[in-house]
Amino acid sequence: MKTVGILGGGQLGLLLALSLSRLGARVVIYDPDSSAPARKVAWKSFQAPWTDLNALKEFAALCDVITYEFENVEISGLKKLDLDGEKPIYPSLSVLATTQDRIFEKQFLQENNLPVAAFFVVQSYDQLAKIEDGITFPCILKTATGGYDGKGQFVFEKRADLVAFIKEKPLPILRAVIEEKLPLYMELSCIVARSADNHECIFPVAQNTHQAQILDTTLMPADIPAALAATVKDIALTAAEKLNLVGLLTCEFFITRERGQSTSSVEVDGYHVFVNEFAPRPHNSGHLTMNATTVSQYDLLARILLDVPMVEPRLLAPGYFCLANLLGDVWLAQGTEEGAKLNLQALKTHVDVVDLVLYGKESARAGRKMGHVVSYGVSAKEAVEAARDARAALGQAVSVRAGAAQ
């Protein structure tokens, strides 16, 4: 029986643990947060900071192989483990180093002729002030590390905004990229799975919408022309190969109808394709692979970690599956944090909802990913509307008589 260590115990770690468990493996979770939801399905779990080398060593000693469920794992401690070379970490720390730093990520894209929005690397306020007149607006500054769900991002609509930013110095240390603010037409994502023996599988392209920079809905398959889907898949596969990836790579794309300033964008049938960023792990947009395809992103990562041959994911139904994220806000629509509840009984009248996942997080906070619903529709529009309607109903007042669970 193999034992797999997962760094991070959020919903992605939880769902990966379930796929590992149905392949006969044991799971060990490492997370600084004592209430990380994946702990409850772990064979063993550790609560310690990312930098606690003793705890990391104890954790690694239990494991045959190690992975991580988010890219903001601090790797200083892990590098020391990796130098010992005893336990494989998939994806490798060199993949993690590239994808957890926007500067390295953009440079990787550029070096490998992969399409990326025009950008500048920014290493300090002084340097930013020097290159300021070469920058066109609107643009976005994104910190090199530590950002997710829109954190660490600053939009400059006009030059005066940037000048004010340089004057105010809101960040203690400035290490960032400034990129062209693209006129977004849509956002896509695509997940590649790649095994240690270089076998590759790819999932159907997903189409994402965001609200306040947090994933709001995902549609699978994306409602896009076949040529665009094929281009996106090609780019994702190339990126995985160039990274020499073992594990999952989620590739997030920006699609525009205008060329923009970048010279590297790829055009197909009037769509311009840019890689936004990578995540070398399961992705929230990939939850849908639990419903839409024969094997999920979690299943394939589990197979890679356990050295079980992968199987190509196949779409299961002719229509569309749509995920609507349930943020803590849906619970809080009911009132206070203590009293927050989902009106689960509302699902009775939302018959197109084919799945519900609740991550088991202890408290509902605004913006916190707490769960998701999945609907099915013959058309993309039907699927999206059904998922949004169901989410709205879940947030509606629970009558005392109904006595909803959760």
Place this chain on the structure above:
Amino acid sequence: MKTVGILGGGQLGLLLALSLSRLGARVVIYDPDSSAPARKVAWKSFQAPWTDLNALKEFAALCDVITYEFENVEISGLKKLDLDGEKPIYPSLSVLATTQDRIFEKQFLQENNLPVAAFFVVQSYDQLAKIEDGITFPCILKTATGGYDGKGQFVFEKRADLVAFIKEKPLPILRAVIEEKLPLYMELSCIVARSADNHECIFPVAQNTHQAQILDTTLMPADIPAALAATVKDIALTAAEKLNLVGLLTCEFFITRERGQSTSSVEVDGYHVFVNEFAPRPHNSGHLTMNATTVSQYDLLARILLDVPMVEPRLLAPGYFCLANLLGDVWLAQGTEEGAKLNLQALKTHVDVVDLVLYGKESARAGRKMGHVVSYGVSAKEAVEAARDARAALGQAVSVRAGAAQ
């Protein structure tokens, strides 16, 4: 956060625990076996005999609701818990009492005009000797309790076999049914899910084959006429209602092309339908609901236990899914118990295999259910052949160079 207790920690408990975990619940496992596979995904687990009232009370104290994953749970201890009335047990102990005893089960069928093979109740060797001349052959004696996978069954091809049985008295206490040995044409099973507020869902009918009385392959949907499927579903739903079930009821059916001695069989288009037995729990033939339908048997039982409204399971693809059970024999085909391995790399050339589940049992013994593969085919024949071929390949010698996992 709700906590669900599961009595029994085998593969059915493991897979139920996974569905509960993705609805945000915690799982507590109770099993006399220290190596029960569901322990590794449990929040807490108990190792104690079924009759240890103190341990059962401690277990129940942690749980909001309790269920069981096999019907041979000894209920003497549970009855005492249930009398306290503190924690609901689903399905109820009265359902369990009926379905775990073949005498009560057959009588239930008879009383409710559900189709059952002709049978006699046998309460002692003396009584059996008295009714012996009313019995026709071939027939099967099945002990009232404790039987599964063909255990506790005696086939009497002719009267002399029965006479010898009465003389030898191979069982210390005789409490059994003797039933007509039907000329089986096929075996079907159908799973009903029923919630505390009487909402019912039903899964597609499954078609089963057995080897040495252990489930060998399951096909979903069954390759049968629509009218036969409808009849089978009607009977399963009626049985669930008459039992006042809350939870899952698996209804196993014998199908013949001849009427037989029973006056209660139901005929549809030349098929004669008999209920063989019930299982008030997830069923091994229902593993396929993880692949073939939008929600699985485990998902619906989890919803019932957590008071989340159910959703009707829908078939996902136009073709057929086939499960082939992996018994310990497949591992042992490699050699000794210690060296037993699956040739997992064989999956690379079996591309119609869409799923693999390994239950994580510590040692491979002959006849022990260790895992299963699932194939997909456009026709039933293709699906069944693909599953059987893949299983055969998994049992083929692993070359030392291949170094297969598991």
